[in-house]
Amino acid sequence: MLDDIINNINDIIGDEPQLFLDYDGTLVPLVNNPVICYADNELLYILEKLNYHYEMFIVTGRSLEDLIKFIGNYNMIALHGDIYLIDDKVIKTPDFDRYVSLCNDLYKNREYYINKFKNLRVYNKTGGLLFHLGDIKDETERDYVIKYVKNIAEENSMDVYVGINIVELRIPGINKGKAIMKVRNKKRPAIIIGDDITDEEAFYYNNDAVTVRVGNGKTIAKHRIKYDDVRKLLLYLINLR
Numbered sequence: 001m002l003d004d005i006i007n008n009i010n011d012i013i014g015d016e017p018q019l020f021l022d023y024d025g026t027l028v029p030l031v032n033n034p035v036i037c038y039a040d041n042e043l044l045y046i047l048e049k050l051n052y053h054y055e056m057f058i059v060t061g062r063s064l065e066d067l068i069k070f071i072g073n074y075n076m077i078a079l080h081g082d083i084y085l086i087d088d089k090v091i092k093t094p095d096f097d098r099y100v101s102l103c104n105d106l107y108k109n110r111e112y113y114i115n116k117f118k119n120l121r122v123y124n125k126t127g128g129l130l131f132h133l134g135d136i137k138d139e140t141e142r143d144y145v146i147k148y149v150k151n152i153a154e155e156n157s158m159d160v161y162v163g164i165n166i167v168e169l170r171i172p173g174i175n176k177g178k179a180i181m182k183v184r185n186k187k188r189p190a191i192i193i194g195d196d197i198t199d200e201e202a203f204y205y206n207n208d209a210v211t212v213r214v215g216n217g218k219t220i221a222k223h224r225i226k227y228d229d230v231r232k233l234l235l236y237l238i239n240l241r
């Protein structure tokens with residue numbers, strides 16, 4: 001698996017590929033408490049080197065503030081593409097502020113959701129609202145939460161995204177795939193690595209790229225890699241320079 005990816009990368013490396021890397025589940029392991037997800041020293045080293053040798057973007061569902069806190073200042077596509085940090089400049093999607101205040105209002109009601117569903121955790125992502133199901137073991141209750149969040153989405157004309165242990169309200173019409181397209185240099189190849197359904201959107205909209213799915217799950221990516229091999233691949237990229 002890793003060898004196939006390396007072969008594919010060797011073919012395009014001379015054309016200055018842009019790198020698009022997901023954070024959770026790709027650069028750091030998935031954790032039950034999303035609040036604490038700091039990069040370790042090895043990862044900080046890898047990111048610094050990659051960013052020096054390549055044009056690199058971290059593409060995440062997390063907020064910009066979270067990610068800057070965890071890894072420092074790099075080019076970032078945050079909140080699945082609601083907000084970008086490019087060359088230290090913050091670029092917001094139109095309507096971003098309106099959705100931030102909508103999410104603030106919804107977040108004020110969090111006691112209500114938490115009382116309704118014991119063990120549900122709610123996080124305000126400023127521009128998105130995350131419902132974390134990691135502590136809810138009962139499948140029926142999980143399904144009920146998902147249905148409930150879908151109703152909130154419909155009432156407020158937002159998109160809903162169901163991922164591993166999470167349900168999320170998102171600004172409509174935004175996804176990682178379209179966001180990556182916006183910052184891509186079409187004359188250059190791209191390498192896109194991610195582990196989740198949101199990354200499938202990135203693979204779908206950028207099907208000319210070297211696309212790599214981390215871990216299990218249905219994928220349209222050209223390659224698949226184990227989580228433990230991701231850093232090996234990134235170190236390989238560094239060593240090519």
Ligand SMILES: [Mg+2]
Nearest residue numbers: 022024025196
């Ligand atoms: Mg991920």
